[in-house]
Amino acid sequence: MAEKSPVVAAMSEAELDARHAEKMRKKKAARDKILATKTVEKGLVIVHTGKGKGKSTAAFGLVFRALGNGMRVGIVQFVKGRWETGERAALERFPDAVTITAMGDGFTWETQDRQRDIEAARAAWERAKALIMDDRHDLVLLDELNIVLRYDYLPMAEVLEALRAKPPMKHVVVTGRNAKEELIDLADLVTEMEAVKHPFRSGVKAQKGIEF
Amino acid sequence: MAEKSPVVAAMSEAELDARHAEKMRKKKAARDKILATKTVEKGLVIVHTGKGKGKSTAAFGLVFRALGNGMRVGIVQFVKGRWETGERAALERFPDAVTITAMGDGFTWETQDRQRDIEAARAAWERAKALIMDDRHDLVLLDELNIVLRYDYLPMAEVLEALRAKPPMKHVVVTGRNAKEELIDLADLVTEMEAVKHPFRSGVKAQKGIEF
The missing domain is CATH 3.40.50.300 (P-loop containing nucleotide triphosphate hydrolases)
Structure with missing residues (x-):
């Protein structure tokens, strides 16, 4: 995250917020999908x-x-x-x-x-x-x-x-x-x-x- | 330790014990020497x-x-x-x-x-x-x-x-x-x-x- 692209650097706070919300939504969807496949319970x-x-x-x-x-x-x-x-x-x-x-x-x-x-x-x-x-x-x-x-x-x-x-x-x-x-x-x-x-x-x- | 040299494999238990004691003595001496140089106390x-x-x-x-x-x-x-x-x-x-x-x-x-x-x-x-x-x-x-x-x-x-x-x-x-x-x-x-x-x-x- 240290290096910002010129596009990101030029974004307004509102644009950054919207971009962030979209990114997090996608991450959460991907994470939920993976978690749904984890059903085994066992001693490790x-x-x-x-x-x-x-x-x-x-x-x-x-x-x-x-x-x-x-x-x-x-x-x-x-x-x-x-x-x-x-x-x-x-x-x-x-x-x-x-x-x-x-x-x-x-x-x-x-x-x-x-x-x-x-x-x-x-x-x-x-x-x-x-x-x-x-x-x-x-x-x-x-x-x-x-x-x-x-x-x-x-x-x-x-x-x-x-x-x-x-x-x-x-x-x-x-x-x-x-x-x-x-x-x-x-x-x-x-x-x-x-x-x-x-x-x-x-x-x-x-x-x-x-x-x- | 998994691979034993032919020399070690041919050793008797008593020889292994003596070799081990000597090795550990050296390790301990080296370790004590290092520890003696550690004197600083500080929050990390x-x-x-x-x-x-x-x-x-x-x-x-x-x-x-x-x-x-x-x-x-x-x-x-x-x-x-x-x-x-x-x-x-x-x-x-x-x-x-x-x-x-x-x-x-x-x-x-x-x-x-x-x-x-x-x-x-x-x-x-x-x-x-x-x-x-x-x-x-x-x-x-x-x-x-x-x-x-x-x-x-x-x-x-x-x-x-x-x-x-x-x-x-x-x-x-x-x-x-x-x-x-x-x-x-x-x-x-x-x-x-x-x-x-x-x-x-x-x-x-x-x-x-x-x-x-």
């Missing part, structure tokens, strides 16, 4: 991946939207310490509607112990499978599952099998960089968060309320 | 743009993270009806910490009335400016401001001026497709949400808890 497998920020944050937004709608949510964190502060405190406002499981000590850069990571991943995954199959939860968030899959701490085949066997209306959200192709193929909705600009580059540190 | 201008899903949802996640941290949040919605259901119900759990303003009837495809949209945008922007300047709010979300800027309903210069004049510790989050270059230039953190796969393509409709 949603993947947030990419190197940018917002993967877990958007998943967290989905969790609150679901909670606000009276849905029940199960969360498994595959990376330690990610939801320790702001998120947990906010989730405590919905004590009966949400369960959170953290993966043992979780995968962290602190660990450096592959066998312990593999065991923790296995325990967290067993919990995740139970939540996926359990009808009491409408939405299950597997936060940073992709990092565990990337390090081959869990067999991808087992994860795909559980997602294929999920109750039809259950939503499952998977986050983390480097989502594997097989998971993307199976998913209904995949969003890649791409970093256009990051404040770390100018020396800004992680801050309360933004990063944690 | 954050932009979520792109054609994918998750722009408002991630902003909504930031809002809850901030609320969980005891921060106070102001929200102005520049598009009608976006936060009507799940989000609003969830935000009601934090009655003293959040204020929400919707832009008149808001911009919708239903309107088709350019003058009314411009007036509504102006009123919402005046409210947004007050929230940005008001020390009682730590984070201000201007949801879908980009659409208003895209249609030139507000002068970009005025928006940039307000963002430059904001209190130093205040965070401002702007969402919406087609973020303009001037805003991206000014922002500290810009994430582009890119749609890799969307369930609309297979006839799935917008669903409670996911889309609204």
Whole structure:
């Protein structure tokens, strides 16, 4: 919209208004036509991946939207310490509607112990499978599952099998960089968060309320 | 990680563990070194743009993270009806910490009335400016401001001026497709949400808890 053609620039406000109304009418008609074809209701497998920020944050937004709608949510964190502060405190406002499981000590850069990571991943995954199959939860968030899959701490085949066997209306959200192709193929909705600009580059540190 | 070199494939579990520990030690050292240089604390201008899903949802996640941290949040919605259901119900759990303003009837495809949209945008922007300047709010979300800027309903210069004049510790989050270059230039953190796969393509409709 930044570049105006000479024709548009010469239009009066009234002409601009009429042109706008016509354009919006057409857009709305096109949009209504598309929406009418969308009739399927089903639980979605949603993947947030990419190197940018917002993967877990958007998943967290989905969790609150679901909670606000009276849905029940199960969360498994595959990376330690990610939801320790702001998120947990906010989730405590919905004590009966949400369960959170953290993966043992979780995968962290602190660990450096592959066998312990593999065991923790296995325990967290067993919990995740139970939540996926359990009808009491409408939405299950597997936060940073992709990092565990990337390090081959869990067999991808087992994860795909559980997602294929999920109750039809259950939503499952998977986050983390480097989502594997097989998971993307199976998913209904995949969003890649791409970093256009990051404040770390100018020396800004992680801050309360933004990063944690 | 999917492709293993013949050397790695031939390694014993113990060798893999040792190799992993060494790799993680190096990663952690590199990461700690970078983190030590991040010392600046400041309020950020954050932009979520792109054609994918998750722009408002991630902003909504930031809002809850901030609320969980005891921060106070102001929200102005520049598009009608976006936060009507799940989000609003969830935000009601934090009655003293959040204020929400919707832009008149808001911009919708239903309107088709350019003058009314411009007036509504102006009123919402005046409210947004007050929230940005008001020390009682730590984070201000201007949801879908980009659409208003895209249609030139507000002068970009005025928006940039307000963002430059904001209190130093205040965070401002702007969402919406087609973020303009001037805003991206000014922002500290810009994430582009890119749609890799969307369930609309297979006839799935917008669903409670996911889309609204």
